[in-house]
Amino acid sequence: MGKDILSMLPQEIEADFTAMGEQKFRAGQVFQWLSRGVRDFEEMTNLSKPLRELAQRADRRRWKP
Numbered sequence: 001m002g003k004d005i006l007s008m009l010p011q012e013i014e015a016d017f018t019a020m021g022e023q024k025f026r027a028g029q030v031f032q033w034l035s036r037g038v039r040d041f042e043e044m045t046n047l048s049k050p051l052r053e054l055a056q057r058a059d060r061r062r063w064k065p
Helices: 011-019 022-037 048-059
Strands: none
Touching: 011 022
């Protein structure tokens, strides 16, 4: 089972995003949203729609909500 994204360090999120072929700074954007209490990738409006969909799929497979 995957690790809870809420307990991951920014570097761990970064490693996951780069493994998915995304740029490192995207992980920082996600971490900022999570630290503000946002839990739904669809609400992370500074991420592209395809990236939000990719993160949502990865969340279901790897991370616990």
